[in-house]
Amino acid sequence: xxxxxxxxxxxxxxxxxxxxxxxxxVPAGDIVPDLHxxxxxxxxxPTEWCRMCGPMQGAISGIAVFEGWxxxxxxxxxxxxxxxxxxxxxHHHDAVxxxxxxxxxxQPVLVVENQKTGNQSYCTINEGLGKVMRFGGNDAEVLxxxxxxxxxxxxxxxxxxxxxxxxxxxxxxxxxxxxGDEMHQRNVACSGLFLRAVAAAxxxxxxxxxxxxxxxxxxxxxxxxxxxxxxxxGKAIMDPVxxxxxxxxxxxxxxxxxxxxxxxxxxxxxxxxxPVEMPExxxxxxxxxxxxxxxxxxxxxIETIGLGGFAMGASPAVAGFVGAGAASExxxxxxxxxxxxxSENPEWTIPALDYLGVPTGIDIRLVVDSxxxxxxxxxxxxxxxxxxxxxxxxxxxxxxxxxxxxxxxAEKLGIG
Amino acid sequence: xxxxxxxxxxxxxxxxxxxxxxxxxVPAGDIVPDLHxxxxxxxxxPTEWCRMCGPMQGAISGIAVFEGWxxxxxxxxxxxxxxxxxxxxxHHHDAVxxxxxxxxxxQPVLVVENQKTGNQSYCTINEGLGKVMRFGGNDAEVLxxxxxxxxxxxxxxxxxxxxxxxxxxxxxxxxxxxxGDEMHQRNVACSGLFLRAVAAAxxxxxxxxxxxxxxxxxxxxxxxxxxxxxxxxGKAIMDPVxxxxxxxxxxxxxxxxxxxxxxxxxxxxxxxxxPVEMPExxxxxxxxxxxxxxxxxxxxxIETIGLGGFAMGASPAVAGFVGAGAASExxxxxxxxxxxxxSENPEWTIPALDYLGVPTGIDIRLVVDSxxxxxxxxxxxxxxxxxxxxxxxxxxxxxxxxxxxxxxxAEKLGIG
Numbered sequence: 094x095x096x097x098x099x100x101x102x103x104x105x106x107x108x109x110x111x112x113x114x115x116x117x118x119v120p121a122g123d124i125v126p127d128l129h130x131x132x133x134x135x136x137x138x139p140t141e142w143c144r145m146c147g148p149m150q151g152a153i154s155g156i157a158v159f160e161g162w163x164x165x166x167x168x169x170x171x172x173x174x175x176x177x178x179x180x181x182x183x184h185h186h187d188a189v190x191x192x193x194x195x196x197x198x199x200q201p202v203l204v205v206e207n208q209k210t211g212n213q214s215y216c217t218i219n220e221g222l223g224k225v226m227r228f229g230g231n232d233a234e235v236l237x238x239x240x241x242x243x244x245x246x247x248x249x250x251x252x253x254x255x256x257x258x259x260x261x262x263x264x265x266x267x268x269x270x271x272x273g274d275e276m277h278q279r280n281v282a283c284s285g286l287f288l289r290a291v292a293a294a295x296x297x298x299x300x301x302x303x304x305x306x307x308x309x310x311x312x313x314x315x316x317x318x319x320x321x322x323x324x325x326x327g328k329a330i331m332d333p334v335x336x337x338x339x340x341x342x343x344x345x346x347x348x349x350x351x352x353x354x355x356x357x358x359x360x361x362x363x364x365x366x367x368p369v370e371m372p373e374x375x376x377x378x379x380x381x382x383x384x385x386x387x388x389x390x391x392x393x394x395i396e397t398i399g400l401g402g403f404a405m406g407a408s409p410a411v412a413g414f415v416g417a418g419a420a421s422e423x424x425x426x427x428x429x430x431x432x433x434x435x436s437e438n439p440e441w442t443i444p445a446l447d448y449l450g451v452p453t454g455i456d457i458r459l460v461v462d463s464x465x466x467x468x469x470x471x472x473x474x475x476x477x478x479x480x481x482x483x484x485x486x487x488x489x490x491x492x493x494x495x496x497x498x499x500x501x502x503a504e505k506l507g508i509g
Numbered sequence: 510x511x512x513x514x515x516x517x518x519x520x521x522x523x524x525x526x527x528x529x530x531x532x533x534x535v536p537a538g539d540i541v542p543d544l545h546x547x548x549x550x551x552x553x554x555p556t557e558w559c560r561m562c563g564p565m566q567g568a569i570s571g572i573a574v575f576e577g578w579x580x581x582x583x584x585x586x587x588x589x590x591x592x593x594x595x596x597x598x599x600h601h602h603d604a605v606x607x608x609x610x611x612x613x614x615x616q617p618v619l620v621v622e623n624q625k626t627g628n629q630s631y632c633t634i635n636e637g638l639g640k641v642m643r644f645g646g647n648d649a650e651v652l653x654x655x656x657x658x659x660x661x662x663x664x665x666x667x668x669x670x671x672x673x674x675x676x677x678x679x680x681x682x683x684x685x686x687x688x689g690d691e692m693h694q695r696n697v698a699c700s701g702l703f704l705r706a707v708a709a710a711x712x713x714x715x716x717x718x719x720x721x722x723x724x725x726x727x728x729x730x731x732x733x734x735x736x737x738x739x740x741x742x743g744k745a746i747m748d749p750v751x752x753x754x755x756x757x758x759x760x761x762x763x764x765x766x767x768x769x770x771x772x773x774x775x776x777x778x779x780x781x782x783x784p785v786e787m788p789e790x791x792x793x794x795x796x797x798x799x800x801x802x803x804x805x806x807x808x809x810x811i812e813t814i815g816l817g818g819f820a821m822g823a824s825p826a827v828a829g830f831v832g833a834g835a836a837s838e839x840x841x842x843x844x845x846x847x848x849x850x851x852s853e854n855p856e857w858t859i860p861a862l863d864y865l866g867v868p869t870g871i872d873i874r875l876v877v878d879s880x881x882x883x884x885x886x887x888x889x890x891x892x893x894x895x896x897x898x899x900x901x902x903x904x905x906x907x908x909x910x911x912x913x914x915x916x917x918x919a920e921k922l923g924i925g
Contacts, residue, residue: 271689272689272698281684282689285701285702288701288704289704293722296712296725297719302713302716305712307709309712313705409860410860420863420864421862445837447835447836
């Protein structure tokens with residue numbers, strides 16, 4: 094149908110024309126629209142306390158204590174259950190967050206501006222691995238780290254980014270793809286490239302060498318530091334792709350630990366949800382499937398822009414980490430995702446595949462017709478609050494989301 | 510012959526057992542054995558002024574001015590021609606140097622210690638790309654940069670390395686191989702990993718934030734910063750492999766811009782030389798083959814330990830940079846080099862080749878029998894002094910070196 098084809102061409106054109114720049118780090122309360130006091134933004138499509146999974150409830154309790162809205166985790170959980178806090182999806186506030194995806198007013202957020210269209214997107218700063226709030230951690234160690242991020246790391250990064258005039262993210266991602274990153278479960282190259290881009294400016298714009306050393310050490314020690322930057326970038330690229338009449342291109346994929354939801358350009362802000370699936374993957378020592386929470390987080394915005402599981406061919410080393418088979422077979426994931434996408438990205442290419450562009454623009458028609466659902470590289474949280482990450486794996490987006498979205502799009506176009 | 514087989518097994522065992530640690534940066538005059546005043550160490554097998562190529566003569570003149578042994582380049586060249594300076598090969602002083610390979614007393618050197626055997630090796634710090642002394646550059650810009658390296662960068666790196674207790678290089682290289690580096694013409698991943706390993710310590714052990722910022726900026730801006738670290742590591746690994754009776758394993762490959770020379774374990778310190786070949790490669794804008802100097806530098810120690818051209822399969826992106834054909838064909842170089850090597854390195858593996866170890870231990874018998882000579886990824890210098898790098902390419906080690914070495918080994922074993 095020509096309307097859909099033309100709409101999808103426009104969707105892909107907007108994706109490829111995006112100019113995402115990481116421009117600043119500022120407190121969420123100063124910049125995230127409609128983020129008020131006692132309000133907690135979370136990952137995934139909208140949900141409510143009684144439907145939230147264990148790690149998300151744990152994170153909610155933790156962040157309420159962190160913000161000073163409760164004196165301890167127990168009081169926080171009681172207040173949450175009693176409706177004392179407002180909840181909403183990050184995606185409804187120009188934001189994204191990994192795993193539990195807690196965004197509250199005092200936390201610093203990375204600001205990515207799409208300079209082609211002028212919109213901005215926001216994501217908190219990556220806390221590192223193990224027992225961290227995004228995986229449901231909520232004890233003193235977790236909250237103290239968040240306080241240090243708020244008081245030291247955030248301001249230091251903000252001043253450095255303003256000093257360098259922002260960092261262009263498209264060339265950084267292009268380079269990372271030539272260095273084995275797929276930007277979802279493997280960000281070691283981009284994290285190093287990011288450090289190179291800001292290390293001197295962090296030093297130049299701050300005077301306390303002890304604090305500078307702490308900041309450089311924190312960034313240096315975290316292989317996934319760049320994940321949250323890539324997520325804010327993904328949101329900044331995809332938001333202007335929304336609301337194109339007739340377009341069947343996916344503009345967001347996201348999960349809250351209970352539901353998997355997608356949004357599609359031609360159906361605007363509507364979520365199409367289905368029960369989220371369990372990742373299949375590899376577990377850290379001492380953990381197994383019985384400990385795993387179902388899939389969670391806004392980080393699937395990475396796959397929405399053609400990276401993560403879609404760019405597996407760039408990252409043979411990640412295949413082993415997420416239990417996706419032999420390294421030499423990683424390219425098959427990329428080729429398979431090419432079957433459900435409208436185009437390829439000529440600026441984000443995979444050297445080992447003779448510079449094939451990553452699959453770009455998930456078309457719900459192709460998903461439904463082919464029976465191939467998006468492959469997602471994901472971290473695995475413990476199902477109980479307070480524990481943290483227990484593994485990493487591969488998960489599929491549920492087909493029902495795409496079927497529902499296609500039905501709704503057809504209704505809108507009067508071709509039901 | 511059993512003596513040779515057993516000797517080669519011991520040679521490979523020593524290569525794989527090496528524990529190279531980057532421990533310090535100190536002035537060459539304080540640590541390089543027998544490096545006296547008015548003495549200049551150069552790359553490649555030994556040579557003399559009248560046989561040196563243009564860029565090496567240019568570098569000699571420049572370093573003599575830098576050291577204060579001549580008031581200008583003309584006086585320096587006259588003094589060099591008159592025999593006022595002593596010349597010797599870096600390799601005769603536990604050292605290596607890229608391209609022209611100038612090592613003199615006041616320059617800081619990276620110190621790599623092989624903690625398995627206790628020996629140390631030395632290499633100056635990488636100056637960056639373009640017009641630099643290793644490519645024959647010698648004007649005020651080049652000499653001022655060397656002065657800053659001597660006065661600011663070297664001491665800052667030394668204090669940082671002592672603070673962190675040194676950096677283990679084998680795991681760093683292993684990681685770099687999973688990130689697209691082959692460590693000769695592509696070091697962007699390892700340079701980033703190195704920055705991550707020292708950035709916080711540089712800040713912690715220095716107080717002048719302006720100087721710290723300069724140092725972090727210099728390391729961050731140089732994709733080849735890690736090359737010289739890899740070279741010192743290569744020398745530290747291979748020196749203990751020398752002097753094994755009967756071994757036909759290559760312990761060094763090196764070139765001075767006129768001669769290509771190799772050393773073989775069973776023939777000790779003897780050099781086997783042949784005229785060096787011209788690289789085939791790609792030229793920077795404005796330059797072509799007519800500008801190119803023949804191949805030069807001690808950096809072939811990288812291939813001697815199984816990296817560089819031998820690890821091309823890890824680095825599809827470098828294939829295009831050095832003009833080695835399609836990215837997807839990079840693996841063929843690695844497989845071909847496997848045919849002339851005694852073993853593979855189980856700790857340095859290539860994810861895309863399902864973790865095949867890099868080819869390890871070049872056996873001169875296999876080179877001569879197969880007719881396959883080592884593939885080297887190399888930079889190309891302008892043939893005239895004072896200009897610098899004009900391209901990058903691939904070059905083959907001359908077969909005559911291996912034939913001469915094999916004849917000499919046979920004579921020593923009485924099997925002429």
